Each structure stands twice: as structure tokens, then as C-alpha cells.
Amino acid sequence: xxxxxxxxxxxxxxxxxxxxxxxxxxxxxxxxxxxxxxxxxxxxxxxxxxxxxxxxxxxxxxxxxxxxxxxxxxxxxxxxxxxxxxxxxxxxxxxxxxxxxxxxxxxxxxxxxxxxxxxxxxxxxxxxxxxxxxxxxxxxxxxxxxxxxxxxxxxxxxxxxxxxxxxxxxxxxxxxxxxxxxxxxxxxxxxxxxxxxxxxxxxxxxxxxxxxxxxxxxxxxxxxxxxxxxxxxxxxxxxxxxxxxxxxxxxxxxxxxxxxxxxxxxxxxxxxxxxxxxxxxxxxxxxxxxxxxxxxxxxxxxxxxxxxxxxxxxxxxxxxxxxxxxxxxxxxxxxxxxxxxxxxxxxxxxxxxxxxxxxxxxxxxxxxxxxxxxxxxxxxxxxxxxxxxxxxxxxxxxxxxxxxxxxxxxxxxxxxxxxxxxxxxxxxxxxxxxxxxxx
Amino acid sequence: xxxxxxxxxxxxxxxxxxxxxxxxxxxxxxxxxxxxxxxxxxxxxxxxxxxxxxxxxxxxxxxxxxxxxxxxxxxxxxxxxxxxxxxxxxxxxxxxxxxxxxxxxxxxxxxxxxxxxxxxxxxxxxxxxxxxxxxxxxxxxxxxxxxxxxxxxxxxxxxxxxxxxxxxxxxxxxxxxxxxxxxxxxxxxxxxxxxxxxxxxxxxxxxxxxxxxxxxxxxxxxxxxxxxxxxxxxxxxxxxxxxxxxxxxxxxxxxxxxxxxxxxxxxxxxxxxxxxxxxxxxxxxxxxxxxxxxxxxxxxxxxxxxxxxxxxxxxxxxxxxxxxxxxxxxxxxxxxxxxxxxxxxxxxxxxxxxxxxxxxxxxxxxxxxxxxxxxxxxxxxxxxxxxxxxxxxxxxxxxxxxxxxxxxxxxxxxxxxxxxxxxxxxxxxxxxxx
Numbered sequence: 104x105x106x107x108x109x110x111x112x113x114x115x116x117x118x119x120x121x122x123x124x125x126x127x128x129x130x131x132x133x134x135x136x137x138x139x140x141x142x143x144x145x146x147x148x149x150x151x152x153x154x155x156x157x158x159x160x161x162x163x164x165x166x167x168x169x170x171x172x173x174x175x176x177x178x179x180x181x182x183x184x185x186x187x188x189x190x191x192x193x194x195x196x197x198x199x200x201x202x203x204x205x206x207x208x209x210x211x212x213x214x215x216x217x218x219x220x221x222x223x224x225x226x227x228x229x230x231x232x233x234x235x236x237x238x239x240x241x242x243x244x245x246x247x248x249x250x251x252x253x254x255x256x257x258x259x260x261x262x263x264x265x266x267x268x269x270x271x272x273x274x275x276x277x278x279x280x281x282x283x284x285x286x287x288x289x290x291x292x293x294x295x296x297x298x299x300x301x302x303x304x305x306x307x308x309x310x311x312x313x314x315x316x317x318x319x320x321x322x323x324x325x326x327x328x329x330x331x332x333x334x335x336x337x338x339x340x341x342x343x344x345x346x347x348x349x350x351x352x353x354x355x356x357x358x359x360x361x362x363x364x365x366x367x368x369x370x371x372x373x374x375x376x377x378x379x380x381x382x383x384x385x386x387x388x389x390x391x392x393x394x395x396x397x398x399x400x401x402x403x404x405x406x407x408x409x410x411x412x413x414x415x416x417x418x419x420x421x422x423x424x425x426x427x428x429x430x431x432x433x434x435x436x437x438x439x440x441x442x443x444x445x446x447x448x449x450x451x452x453x454x455x456x457x458x459x460x461x462x463x464x465x466x467x468x469x470x471x472x473x474x475x476x477x478x479x480x481x482x483x484x485x486x487x488x489x490x491x492x493x494x495x496x497x498x499x500x501x502x503x504x505x506x507x508x509x510x511x512x513x514x515x516x517x518x519x520x521x522x523x524x525x526x527x528x529x530x531x532x533x534x535x536x537x538x539x540x541x542x
Numbered sequence: 543x544x545x546x547x548x549x550x551x552x553x554x555x556x557x558x559x560x561x562x563x564x565x566x567x568x569x570x571x572x573x574x575x576x577x578x579x580x581x582x583x584x585x586x587x588x589x590x591x592x593x594x595x596x597x598x599x600x601x602x603x604x605x606x607x608x609x610x611x612x613x614x615x616x617x618x619x620x621x622x623x624x625x626x627x628x629x630x631x632x633x634x635x636x637x638x639x640x641x642x643x644x645x646x647x648x649x650x651x652x653x654x655x656x657x658x659x660x661x662x663x664x665x666x667x668x669x670x671x672x673x674x675x676x677x678x679x680x681x682x683x684x685x686x687x688x689x690x691x692x693x694x695x696x697x698x699x700x701x702x703x704x705x706x707x708x709x710x711x712x713x714x715x716x717x718x719x720x721x722x723x724x725x726x727x728x729x730x731x732x733x734x735x736x737x738x739x740x741x742x743x744x745x746x747x748x749x750x751x752x753x754x755x756x757x758x759x760x761x762x763x764x765x766x767x768x769x770x771x772x773x774x775x776x777x778x779x780x781x782x783x784x785x786x787x788x789x790x791x792x793x794x795x796x797x798x799x800x801x802x803x804x805x806x807x808x809x810x811x812x813x814x815x816x817x818x819x820x821x822x823x824x825x826x827x828x829x830x831x832x833x834x835x836x837x838x839x840x841x842x843x844x845x846x847x848x849x850x851x852x853x854x855x856x857x858x859x860x861x862x863x864x865x866x867x868x869x870x871x872x873x874x875x876x877x878x879x880x881x882x883x884x885x886x887x888x889x890x891x892x893x894x895x896x897x898x899x900x901x902x903x904x905x906x907x908x909x910x911x912x913x914x915x916x917x918x919x920x921x922x923x924x925x926x927x928x929x930x931x932x933x934x935x936x937x938x939x940x941x942x943x944x945x946x947x948x949x950x951x952x953x954x955x956x957x958x959x960x961x962x963x964x965x966x967x968x969x970x971x972x973x974x975x976x
Contacts, residue, residue, distance in 0.1 A: 252799065395629065406678065
């Protein structure tokens with residue numbers, strides 16, 4: 104499949120805020136062990152989606168043991184006190200359910216999508232994992248080998264090489280500057296004892312948010328979770344993530360690879376999710392490079408000059424920090440020209456007021472498309488978890504529109520001047536350096 | 543490309559196609575409407591019966607190039623204005639081209655969807671394909687090819703393997719086009735192609751979401767009835783001759799880990815064997831408890847991951863691809879022998895009753911999960927309609943439920959054998975960039 108797909112991909116990336124709609128306001132409760140439960144009953148299909156966010160991300164590990172949080176999360180479905188890895192996958196495959204684990208800097212995640220008729224089987228398994236994942240030595244060996252291979256395989260993906268180099272340069276010495284997988288050397292150092300200690304300490308109900316969306320009522324799911332998680336006991340409380348030190352002094356970092364395109368990131372630090380300028384920045388960035396075919400970056404670099412297929416900018420906003428990134432790929436020979444145009448568009452956002460039409464188009468898209476972004480139970484479940492994690496308020500979906508509507512042309516220029524800083528732009532260029540003529 | 547769409551089907555309780563309503567306008571435009579009132583959104587799609595398979599040698603990438611140029615305006619809509627209009631009305635739009643079809647779509651709130659309906663009618667009849675934007679868009683497409691294929695080892699291997707697997711059939715050409723072909727395409731090529739294939743009698747509208755069918759049909763008639771019927775698109779009649787002996791192809795490229803790809807010729811959904819092939823792909827690689835995963839990923843630790851991809855929903859006979867990226871230190875020859883051993887086993891022995899049931903359950907569950915999205919439902923309806931008839935969604939479910947263990951062994955014997963395949967290997971050749 105090939106086409107103008109990037110617009111779609113982009114918006115999921117960029118506008119990290121998610122969904123809205125009156126019916127999408129969840130019920131919230133806290134179980135006796137401290138677990139926060141968010142539910143939204145959706146009866147139209149016999150399916151249930153469960154999304155768990157656990158404060159067990161890579162920020163809790165040391166540089167020496169980088170990859171520990173990720174390894175622990177990968178091993179969750181590889182054995183419990185009662186069942187082997189094969190028995191777990193056989194059970195899930197037989198009912199056609201999915202149970203995926205993931206790990207980021209702040210959070211570990213567990214996602215399940217399951218038919219309603221099999222919900223009890225799925226919850227039983229979730230309970231077993233959270234209270235009794237067993238981390239068999241043989242499975243740890245397998246996972247370490249697989250992770251080391253995936254670290255190598257990432258080298259084949261120029262986009263991820265560039266984004267890892269960007270994070271490493273911007274947040275040196277912080278977990279936020281390291282890949283969650285760790286390095287080959289650090290993964291080799293990990294062992295069962297460390298994994299078990301990590302699991303015991305951080306996988307605790309009072310560090311966990313569970314969102315459940317689908318064919319199940321709040322009392323029903325709450326009783327079932329209380330039952331399967333009755334042996335899951337409170338641990339140490341969550342502490343807010345720390346703010347990483349930023350090294351955003353303008354410089355150019357080149358990585359040489361035998362590629363036809365230069366993969367470019369221009370960027371610097373940004374703002375955390377709770378920053379008061381967050382919404383004005385979203386509007387500003389839509390106009391700059393977040394708005395797909397409506398953005399200035401796309402118009403100048405793709406449509407007018409044909410220099411790139413994919414070009415976009417975004418402000419990633421995490422709990423304790425943020426980043427700004429302008430991302431594009433262009434043939435090695437035109438890297439300098441494309442980067443010049445990117446800098447020009449950034450400068451223009453700061454120097455000139457955006458037009459009335461640009462402002463209203465941006466606001467209309469952000470507000471109008473908001474409800475469309477949660478078109479599946481799974482996406483609604485993901486949204487509910489974010490609302491809780493970022494303290495957005497249960498009525499966030501209803502209030503999103505007013506946050507955006509308030510933004511004025513002057514606000515857009517003010518946040519551009521404050522949060523787009525040409526003299527701090529870090530440039531990452533992955534490509535065939537012999538053909539790239541950037542100063 | 544041809545193998546990307548994982549086919550999902552079947553459910554004992556949900557009859558899907560029964561709820562679709564079909565209409566045909568006087569100019570031959572087919573309209574498929576499926577009401578779904580879960581949320582106040584509608585997806586509106588126009589499917590053209592044209593893709594890479596309709597191109598001639600030397601003109602690869604033409605269908606896809608035309609898709610890009612369809613965004614460059616009409617007498618009443620400026621270049622790229624389509625995307626901006628949809629966006630400022632809160633909609634999300636895009637398009638894609640495959641070997642079999644070209645599809646334009648937007649999802650919007652129910653009170654805005656008329657905008658998309660009108661804009662698609664306009665560009666079905668009046669696209670300018672203006673010369674002014676032709677050269678810049680050509681460069682964009684060449685960048686797209688660099689991004690998706692040239693700098694992506696897995697895609698590059700698939701492209702070269704398909705070009706060897708097919709002797710005659712157009713599936714041997716990449717949908718995005720070979721770089722040199724893209725360079726040589728002219729605006730006149732696009733204009734001719736547009737005239738030939740973009741007509742109401744070569745298109746299907748698929749609409750799913752929160753609307754009233756009667757009301758919507760009236761709006762569609764008002765916008766599309768006036769577009770004249772086309773002369774009739776030429777049919778692509780090339781039939782791939784049977785393969786008589788294994789083919790092999792090697793790609794050497796800057797990469798970290800080798801990849802092995804086994805591409806077998808198999809029929810599409812018009813053959814009753816397609817049901818068993820679908821289930822066989824699940825038995826082989828559907829989930830961590832599947833045969834190939836257990837053997838090569840889990841026990842023998844030879845590969846990072848392994849897939850068995852088969853999509854019956856294609857216009858012509860298609861491919862059954864087994865592919866794996868190796869773990870560091872593993873040898874291609876050994877991985878190939880091991881995959882062969884597993885394939886040989888399903889050719890000789892019956893799979894267990896439980897494995898067959900598991901495969902059926904996985905496909906049925908995936909079908910129900912797919913109902914969660916209006917976009918997903920529209921895609922399924924459109925794909926089946928393109929390659930035959932949207933009603934095949936339901937008959938497919940019935941067909942799949944009847945498959946026996948003997949059927950799996952029979953199709954494995956018939957299709958998953960070395961004489962019927964192309965073996966592609968990616969061999970990492972380390973960086974020569976200075």
C-alpha cells in the first residue's frame with residue numbers, strides 16, 4: 104500500500120491529546136489496593152478493551168542497567184507460578200485475544216482486547232501475571248538475545264537512528280536520553296534477581312491506572328478485578344518524574360550510513376504536558392508543520408519544491424519535559440536546501456503574525472477532529488488512561504474545545520517566540536555524508 | 543502492495559454483508575451503504591477499479607502518480623485545497639493505491655460528510671492534473687520511493703522477489719514504480735490513464751457510519767448522476783503461467799540482519815482452496831503458539847520473528863509469503879532448512895483438531911474486533927467488492943467454517959512446495975558510505 108498516508112500517521116503522532124464527546128466521560132473509582140479504575144460501558148459489540156498504565160518505566164533504572172524496565176515488561180507474558188510461556192500464548196491464541204506489553208520512559212503498559220465471552224479467562228491471566236509473574240531463567244536468556252537482536256535491527260531504520268541520536272544529545276545522562284531497550288552491553292548485565300526486584304518494587308496497584316472500555320459494566324469489572332487482583336498489594340507510592348537537564352546548544356551531529364536519503368531532525372527542548380502554553384503551542388505547531396497538507400512546512404518543502412515525501416513538526420509533551428522536533432527525509436543532495444527552508448519557516452512563525460484564516464483553520468481542525476480520534480474501544484481506553492496520568496480531569500473531552508478556541512493570533516506568535524528558538528536548534532543528519540553538503 | 547492486507551473474516555453470530563445496501567446509478571456508479579450508529583461519524587470512500595496491475599511495462603507507478611495528482615485541483619478547487627477543506631471541517635482524509643485499486647477516503651462528523659461527497663464527485667469528473675505541479679510531484683514520489691523502498695531492506699527484498707516470482711503478470715512491478723519509470727512518466731500518460739479509468743462505471747462508493755441510507759442515496763444521486771458514463775475500461779487479462787521449479791534471488795544491501803522470504807503462488811478468494819490457505823497461515827504463524835514461531839523463534843532461536851502472510855482478497859492469483867529476519871549468528875541455509883521441515887510436516891501430517899479450531903477462533907475474533915471501526919468496515923466492504931462482490935464477506939465465513947484438517951494438508955501439498963516458490967534472501971553488505 105502506498106500513498107499520501109503520512110497525513111494520517113502524522114496526526115496520531117502529533118496531536119497527542121486524544122478524543123472527546125459527552126458519552127466518553129468515564130466513571131472513576133479507586134480499588135482498596137489503590138488501583139485507579141476508569142470505565143466506559145459500550146454495549147454495541149461483544150468485546151472489551153483493557154489498557155493498563157504502570158509507573159514502571161525506564162526512568163526507574165540506572166544507566167548501568169539500562170533496559171531493565173523494558174526487559175521486565177517483555178517477560179510479563181513469559182511465565183507465571185501456574186503457567187508457562189507456551190501455555191499463556193496457547194490460551195490467548197485459542198480465544199483470539201491480544202495481550203501486548205510495552206515500555207516507555209515513564210510508563211509500562213499492558214493492553215488486552217478480548218471477546219466478552221472470554222473476559223473471565225483474560226482477567227484471570229492478567230491477575231496471575233501481576234501477582235505472580237515468575238521470570239524463568241530460560242525465558243530471560245531468550246528475551247535478552249531477542250532484545251540484543253532488535254537493538255541491531257533498529258540500526259536499519261534511519262528514522263529511529265535519528266530520533267535516538269536526538270534524545271541522546273538533548274538529554275545526556277538522563278533516562279530520557281537513552282533508548283528504553285538499553286544497549287547490548289547493559290542488556291547483557293541484566294539478570295533474574297534484578298528483574299524480580301524491579302517487578303516487586305514498581306509493579307504495584309497504587310502505581311497503576313486501568314481503563315476498561317466495552318461490553319461490561321463498572322460494577323461487573325470492578326468486582327472481577329477485585330477478585331483476580333486480591334493478592335496484589337500496595338507498594339511504595341509513585342513520585343512524579345524528575346525534569347531532565349537539557350543540553351540544547353545549537354550544533355550539528357552527523358551519522359554516516361549508506362542511504363539514498365538524509366533523515367533530518369531539527370529540534371530542541373519543549374514543554375511538559377501540564378504547561379499553560381500547551382494548547383497555544385498545538386495551534387502554532389499545526390500551522391508550522393503539524394497540520395499535514397494544511398501546514399506551511401508541507402507547502403514549502405513538499406508541494407512547492409518536491410524535496411520530501413514526509414515533512415512534519417511536533418511538540419512531544421511528556422509528564423516532566425517536552426521536545427520540539429522538525430522531521431523530514433530528502434535525498435542526500437538536497438539536505439542543505441531542505442534544512443534552510445525548515446529554518447526559514449521556523450523564523451517566520453516567530454517574526455510574523457499568522458493569518459486569520461490559518462488560525463481559524465487550525466482551530467477548526469483540532470476541535471472538529473477531536474471526537475473522530477477515538478473511533479474504537481481501544482483508542483477510548485488509551486485516551487482515558489492519558490486523562491488520568493496527565494491529570495486532565497474527567498470532563499477533559501468536553502473542555503478540550505474551549506482550550507483551543509481561546510487561542511489568538513498574538514498567542515500563536517508569543518508561543519512561537521518563546522518555544523521555537525533558532526539559536527538552540529540541534530540538527531541530526533543520518534545519511535550518506537559524502538553527498539550531504541550541510542555546513 | 544499485494545500482501546499487506548491481513549484478511550479477517552467470519553463470525554458465527556454476526557452476518558456482516560446482510561446489512562449492506564447496494565444501489566447502482568444510471569451511469570454505472572455502484573453505491574454500498576452500511577449504517578452504523580455507534581458514534582456520530584461517517585466514512586466516505588471512492589474506490590476505483592484501477593491499480594498497478596493496469597499499467598504497461600515502462601509505465602510502472604502511473605496509477606499511484608495519478609493518485610497524487612488528484613489532489614492538485616479542479617476548476618473549482620485549488621491545488622491541495624481538497625485536503626485543507628476536509629481538515630478545516632474536522633475531517634481526516636487520505637488516499638492509497640495498491641496493485642488492484644485506488645481509493646480516496648475521508649472520515650468526518652455526520653453533519654459535514656456532504657462536503658467530502660461533493661469534492662469526490664468534482665474530482666471524479668474534473669481533475670486538472672495541471673502541468674504546473676507535475677515535476678515537483680514527480681520528485682515527491684521519488685522521495686517516497688527512497689523512503690519506503692530503497693532505504694528499507696525488507697521492502698527492497700520483497701520488491702525484487704516479486705519481480706522474479708512473476709514472469710508475466712503485472713504483480714511483478716512495484717506499485718510505487720521503478721525509479722527510472724517514474725522519471726519517464728509524462729503528464730499525458732496521467733491524462734490518458736485518468737480518462738480511461740476514472741469514470742462512474744469503473745468506481746464504487748462505500749459509505750459506513752451514522753447516516754440515513756435513503757437520505758444519503760438522494761444526495762449521492764444529486765452529486766454523481768450528472769457525471770457521464772465512461773467508455774469502459776480495458777480489462778487486464780494477463781494470466782501468470784504455472785511455475786515449474788524453484789527460483790532464487792539475492793539482494794545485497796546495507797543492513798544489519800539477513801532476511802529470508804519464501805513466496806509461493808496461490809489462488810485468490812475465487813478458489814475454494816483460499817479458505818484452507820487462510821487457516822494454514824494462522825496455524826503456521828498466527829500468534830506465539832503457532833508452529834513456525836514455536837520452532838524457529840522460541841525453541842531453536844534462529845530468527846527474531848516470522849510471518850506467514852496470505853491475502854485472498856486480490857484481483858488475481860496472489861502470493862503466500864513466509865518471511866523471517868534472522869538473529870545475529872544464525873545462518874540462512876539453516877533457517878531455510880528448518881522452515882522447510884515445518885512446511886513438510888503440514889504437507890504430510892494432519893494438524894490437530896485443536897490447532898484448526900484455534901485458527902478458526904482467531905479469524906472469527908479478528909472479524910468481530912474489526913467491526914469496532916467504521917473505517918475498517920468500509921475497507922473490508924470495498925476490498926471484497928473490488929475483487930468480486932461484497933457479499934463474499936459472508937460466504938467466506940461459511941466457507942472457512944467448513945474447512946477440515948484434510949483440506950489444510952491438501953493445500954499445503956498443492957501450493958507450499960519448493961517448485962512453486964521464489965526464495966529471496968537479503969544479505970547485509972556493510973556500509974560503503976564515506
